[in-house]
Amino acid sequence: MTSTKDAIALENKYGAHNYHPLPVVLSKGDGVYVWDPEGNRYFDFLSAYSAVNQGHCHPAIIGALKEQAETLTLTSRAFYNDVLGPYEKFITEYFGFDKVLPMNTGAEGVETAIKICRKWAYEKKGIPENEAKIIVCTNNFHGRTTTIISFSNDTDAQKNFGPYTPGFIKVEYNNIDDLESALQDDSVAGFLVEPIQGEAGVMVPDEDYLSKAKALCHKYDALFIADEIQTGIARTGSLLAVCGDCTCENHCERQPETYVKPDILILGKALSGGVYPVSAVLADQEVMDVIKPGQHGSTFGGNPLAAKVAIAALNVVRDENLAVNARKLGIQFRNKMNELKEKSKLINTVRGKGLLNAIEINDSPGSSTAWDICVKLKENGLLAKPTHGNIIRFAPPLVMTSEQLDECIKIIEKTILEFNRS
Numbered sequence: 001m002t003s004t005k006d007a008i009a010l011e012n013k014y015g016a017h018n019y020h021p022l023p024v025v026l027s028k029g030d031g032v033y034v035w036d037p038e039g040n041r042y043f044d045f046l047s048a049y050s051a052v053n054q055g056h057c058h059p060a061i062i063g064a065l066k067e068q069a070e071t072l073t074l075t076s077r078a079f080y081n082d083v084l085g086p087y088e089k090f091i092t093e094y095f096g097f098d099k100v101l102p103m104n105t106g107a108e109g110v111e112t113a114i115k116i117c118r119k120w121a122y123e124k125k126g127i128p129e130n131e132a133k134i135i136v137c138t139n140n141f142h143g144r145t146t147t148i149i150s151f152s153n154d155t156d157a158q159k160n161f162g163p164y165t166p167g168f169i170k171v172e173y174n175n176i177d178d179l180e181s182a183l184q185d186d187s188v189a190g191f192l193v194e195p196i197q198g199e200a201g202v203m204v205p206d207e208d209y210l211s212k213a214k215a216l217c218h219k220y221d222a223l224f225i226a227d228e229i230q231t232g233i234a235r236t237g238s239l240l241a242v243c244g245d246c247t248c249e250n251h252c253e254r255q256p257e258t259y260v261k262p263d264i265l266i267l268g269k270a271l272s273g274g275v276y277p278v279s280a281v282l283a284d285q286e287v288m289d290v291i292k293p294g295q296h297g298s299t300f301g302g303n304p305l306a307a308k309v310a311i312a313a314l315n316v317v318r319d320e321n322l323a324v325n326a327r328k329l330g331i332q333f334r335n336k337m338n339e340l341k342e343k344s345k346l347i348n349t350v351r352g353k354g355l356l357n358a359i360e361i362n363d364s365p366g367s368s369t370a371w372d373i374c375v376k377l378k379e380n381g382l383l384a385k386p387t388h389g390n391i392i393r394f395a396p397p398l399v400m401t402s403e404q405l406d407e408c409i410k411i412i413e414k415t416i417l418e419f420n421r422s
Contacts, residue, residue, distance in 0.1 A: 001027065001037050002025075002037060003025075003037050003038070004024070004025040004036055004037055004038060007025040007037065008023065008025060022374060022375065022378055022383065022385060023375070023378075024036055024042070024378055024383060025037055029044070029052075029056025029057055030055075030056055030057055031055040031056060031057075031058075031397065031399055032044060032055060032056075032396055032397045032399060032400045032404055033056070034056060034383065040381075041381065042378065042381050042382060042383045043381060043382045043383065043396065043404070043407075043408050043411070044056065044383055044396060044397060045377075045382055045383055045384040045394050045395065045396045045408065046383060046384060046385050046393070046395055047274075047395050047396060047397050048269070048274050049198075049230060049269065049395075050198070050230045050231075050233075050235050050269050050270060050356065050395050051268075051269035051270055051272075051273075051274035052270070052273065052274035052397050053233050053234060053235055053269075053270035053273065053274075053317070053322060053397060053398045054270065054273035054274075054313055054316045054317065054320075054322070054397065054398065054399060055273075055397040055398075055399035056274070056397070057275075058273055058275075058313075058316055058399075060312050060315065060316055061272070061273040061275050061309060061312045061313050061316060062275065063312070064308045064309055064311070064312035065275055065276065065305065065308070065309050065312075067308070068083070068304055068305050068308040068309070069305060071304075072304050072305075073303065073304065073305045074299075074300065074303045074304070074305070075303065075304065076299050076303075077297055077298075077299075077301070077302060081302075081303075081304045081307075082304070083304035083307040083308050084102070084302045084303075084304065084307050086307075086311075087102075087302075087307035087308070087310060087311055088100050088102070090311050090314070091280060091282070091310065091311075091314065092282065094314055094318075095239075095240075095265065095267075095282055096261070097265065097282035097283060097284055098283070098284040098285040098288065099282070099283060099284065099285060099288035099289075100280050100281065100282050101116070101280070101281045101282075101283075101288065101291065101296070101301075102278075102279075102280050102298075102301045102302035102306070102307070103279045103280065103281065103298055103301045104277040104278065104279055104298060104300050104301055104306070105143075105268060105277050105279055106142075106143055106229040106230075106266070106268035106269060106279050107142070107143030107144065107145045107148060108279055108298065108301075109229060109266040109267065109268050109279035109280065109281050110142045110143050110145075110148055110192075110227060110229075110266055111143075111145060111147060111148070112266075112281045112296060113192070113225050113227075113264045113266050113281050114134060114147065114192070115291075115296055116264060116281065116283065116287065116288065116290060116291060116296075117132075117134060117189050117190040117192075117223050117225060117264065118132045118134070118167075118189055119290040119291065119295075120189065120190075120223060120287055120290050121189030121190070123290050124286070124287075124290065125189065125221055127186070127187055127189060128187075131187045132167060132187060132188075132189040133167050133168065133169050133185060133187045133188050133189060134151075134167060134168055134169070134188070134189055134190050134191070134192055134225075135168075135169045135170075135171055135179065135182050135183065135188060135190070135191040135192070135222075136151045136168050136169070136170055136171075136191075136192050136193070137170065137171060137172070137173035137193055137194070137197070138153055138170050138171070138172055138173055139153065139173060139197060139200040139203070140152065140153075140173075140192075140193075140194060140197065140200070141154070141194070141197070141198065141199035141200065142192065142194070142227055142229075144157055146161065146164075146165060147165040149161055149164070150162075150164035150165040150166075150168065151165075151168035151170065153170070169182050169185070169188070173193075173197060173200075173203065173205065174203070174205040174206055174209050176209060176212045176213065176216070179191065179213055179216060180216050183216055183217065183219075183220040183222055184220065188220065188222050189222060189223065190217070190222050190223035190224070190225050190263070190264070191213060191217050191222055191223070191224055191225060192225040192227060193210075193213065193224075193225070193226065193227065194226075194227050194228075194230070194231065195210055195226055195227075195228060195231050195236075195240075195241035195242050196231050196236060196241050196353060196356060198230040198231065198356065198387075198393070199230075199387055199388075200387075200388060201358055201360065201387055201388045201391035201393070202351055202352050202356055202357060202358035202391070202393055203351070204351055204352065204353055207244075210226075210242055210244075210260045211244075211260050213260075214260050214261075214262075217263070223263040223264055223287065224260075224262050224263045224264075225262060225263065225264040225265075225266070226240070226241075226242050226260075226262035226264070226265050226266065227266045228240050228241060228242065228265060228266060228267055229266055229267060229268040229269050229279070230269060230356075231356065232265075232267050232269075232270070232271075233267065233269070233270035233271060233313075233314075233317055234270075234317050234322040234323035234326050234354070234398055235270065235326060235354055235355060235356050235395070235398065236326065236330075236353040236354035236355075236356050237323060237324075237326045237327030237330055237353060237354030237355070238323050238327070238354070239317070239323050240265070241353070242259065242260040242261070242262060242265075243258060243259050243260075244258035244259065244260065245258050246258040246259060263283060263284075263287055264281060264282070264283045264287060265281070265282040265283070266279070266280075266281055267279060267280045267281075267282070268280070270313065270317075271310050271313060271314070272306065272309045272310055272313050273309070273312075273313035273316065275309050275313070276305060276306055276309045277300075277306070278306045278309060278310045278313075280310075317398075320399065322398040322399065323354075323398075325398055325399075325400075326354040326355040326398045327354055328402075329355055329400060329402060329405050330352060330353060330354040330355050330356075330357065332402060332405060332406075333352075333355070333357055333394070333405060333409065334350055334351075334352060334357060336409045336413075337350040337357070337359055337409075337412075338350050340412070340413050340416060340417075341359075343413075343417065344416050344417060344420050345362055345420070346361055346362055346363075346369075346373075346416055346419065346420055347359050347360070347361065347362065347416065348360045348361065348362040352394075355394075355395060355396060355398055355400075356393075356395050357393070357394045357395070358387075358391050358392060358393045358394065359391070359392050359394070360390060360391050361373065361390045361391070361392065362390075363390050364389070364390060365388055365389030365390045366389060367389065367390060369390065370386035370389065370390050370391060370392050371386050372419070373392065373415060373416065373419055374386055374392060376415045376418070376419055377411065377412065377415050380411045380414060380415050381411055382408055382411045382412065382415075394412075396408065
């Protein structure tokens with residue numbers, strides 16, 4: 001087996017340096033735990049950026065993967081296969097939409113939604129061709145393709161990758177007046193938004209922001225597009241973050257007053273439980289029917305292996321009541337972090353929803369304090385990662401128990417209080 005030292009050296013020598021990982025090598029995962037090659041065990045508090053909501057190597061998902069992998073893996077969409085149709089029926093009923101367009105990665109899902117929105121604008125709204133604009137939010141993170149970085153304000157993601165794709169308007173996140181002002185442009189086709197901004201530091205908007213945003217989109221005949229790649233699949237204590245406070249595991253049909261149904265919904269990451277790249281764009285017929293044969297696709301999108309894995313992953317979320325668990329444990333976690341905040345001047349702010357949480361470290365974004373704390377957390381048996389310099393995101397697998405979370409809270413408290421004194 002490759003040692004930690006050798007694995008890091010090989011990546012540094014042969015891999016592009018497009019990531020800055022924490023100095024730990026992972027060789028095994030099971031549930032909420034991961035191990036390094038030397039056998040040291042850690043709590044995973046990142047969940048592969050919320051891709052592993054169902055826990056590492058969930059037996060039901062791995063079982064579906066193995067069974068389908070031994071039967072049929074890929075046909076391309078040149079032919080029908082006997083898994084895609086059942087998957088499309090399953091996922092559309094699960095989330096309450098008419099149609100799904102299957103893709104592979106989150107960024108592909110966002111690009112797909114942008115294409116659908118623009119085509120809808122020209123063919124249904126009547127915007128002159130090549131003039132459609134899509135509103136996005138400052139500090140957004142939707143991926144790193146050329147089009148997506150064109151509307152990012154992250155200089156590391158954007159600088160020296162131009163020329164940039166036009167057709168986007170930025171508004172301040174959680175500012176409903178700013179959004180309405182931008183929507184008054186007749187060329188606006190849609191509003192693309194993360195219900196909670198994850199990469200920006202787990203920024204949770206006002207309680208009525210999403211419902212007001214959707215109402216404004218409909219007032220000005222624009223599509224409301226929710227990027228739930230990171231926030232979806234029970235992460236925030238509901239099946240989707242747009243479900244508000246509804247714990248219903250089936251698209252909140254029973255509590256419609258809390259559910260802000262998007263015109264286009266983008267899913268990825270935990271759609272496969274982190275086992276295989278699967279993403280999906282869902283919409284009702286009047287939006288999705290603008291896509292005709294030959295206008296968009298993917299060789300791997302909708303392959304039988306992905307379809308079978310996604311069905312299993314979504315069944316785990318429902319069968320194990322992961323949304324309810326995430327909500328309960330999220331309250332437990334934030335309560336304890338706020339207690340810790342009273343003991344340590346290192347913690348400036350605690351925020352989050354469900355099991356998507358963050359603490360803001362009382363230091364500048366340019367400091368190394370949050371990184372150094374994460375290194376100490378790793379030494380104490382818990383893996384987390386800074387975002388935006390001085391913010392530490394905490395997002396464990398949703399299969400975590402209350403007892404396991406208590407153990408993790410003790411690790412975080414010990415680390416912060418010892419760091420305080422160092």
